[in-house]
Amino acid sequence: MENRAVQPKPAASSFTRFWKDYGWAYLFILIPVLLFVVFTLYPVISAFIMSFQKYNVLKSRWIGLDNYAYMMKDDVFWKSIKNTTVFTLATVPVNIIITFVLAFFIYQMKNTWQTFFKAALYLPAVASGVTISVVWLAIYDPTSGGLLNRFLSIFGVDPVIWLGQSSTAMFSLILMSYLGAHGSGIILYLAAMGGIPKSLYEAADIDHASGWTKFSKITWPLLKPTTLYLTVTGVITSFQVFISVYLMTQGGPNFATTTIAYLIYQTAFQFSNFGLASAQSFVLAAIIIIISVIQFKFFSSDIEY
Structure with a gap:
């Protein structure tokens, strides 16, 4: 074979x-x-x-840019943009300063006290936004029984309708933000402070550097990445503020607290104009993206890693 x-x-x-x-x-x-x-x-x-349609559940009609054109001419839309911008500018920088100061003082404490304050200050961060808003509704109660009005009555101040006046409604929401959840930022700052090499401070002590010099030349430059992160996320969160407005003011009085997120909710679920609400949502997304890009472009170049 x-x-x-x-x-x-x-x-x-x-x-x-x-x-x-x-x-x-x-x-x-x-x-x-x-x-x-x-x-x-x-x-x-x-x-x-x-966003380019006159939306209907059964049949939608293509209308092109009409939703965007209507939005640009809507006074309430521009009022909501203004309110959201004011809220953001008034809350984000102050909240970052408050967060940093709290973290800086907590970092000087012993480990046991650090654990206690981290847990205590982080608790509001895990609480429901609805729960926090209900608590603040009791604080802002316009009668003399409200906690804030009761405190001011000690100094002879008459009861104030905090959430029912255009002059005080936005301030009330901003004040609520100041006394709100700083826990997440504190944890991030404490972690960043713990990551700074001790040898840098020891070298500064050898050179007889003052406390301010060590802070301005060592601590703050090395915390800038964390600060940038908190700034970007803070701006994004503040531009999407909704729960406190919905539960406490419903955008009033006289649109004084109508934010862009609350306006989108009203347009979609109260007026059933889902096409216009979608257009408003994408304008909000574009604003957030543009602001975030600007923050990274102009502030990240000054960061030391």
Whole structure:
């Protein structure tokens, strides 16, 4: 019999080899990707298309840029942008200063006291925004039984309708922000302070550097990344403020506390104009993106890592 040469097996295709090596990895990330596509990407694309329509559940009509044109002429929309900007400028810088000062003093304490204050100050961060708003409604009660009015009565001040006057409603929401949750920022600042090498302070002590010099030349420059992060997230959060407005003022009085997020809610769920609400949402998203890019461009260059 003739000896037949053994035919070599065909080499596995590149796809087969790739699937054998990495297939399980893609299977593991398939579910998160599908969840992102179904619950995030698809709704965003649908909302973008909806912003160019006169939306109706049964049948929608394409109207092009009419929603955006109407929005640009709407006085309430510009009032909401102004209110949101005022709220942001009044709260974000002050809250960062308060957070930093609290973290700086807590960092000087012993570990036991640090743990206590971190836990105590972080508790409001895990509390429901609804719960916090209800508590502040009791504080701002316009009668003499309200906690704030009762305190002011000690000094002979008459009861103030804090949430019912255009002159005090926005201030009341801003004050609520000042005394609100600083816990997350404090934790971040404390972690950043703990990451600063002790050798830098020891070298400064050898050079007889003052406390202010050590703060301005060591502590603050190395905390700038954390400060930038808190600034960016603070601006994003303040531009989306909704719960306190919805529960405490409903945007009043006379649109004095109507923010862009609350206006979007009203337009969509009270007036059932989902196309206009979608347009307002994308304008809000564009504003947040532009502000964030500006912050990173002009402030990150001054950061030392």
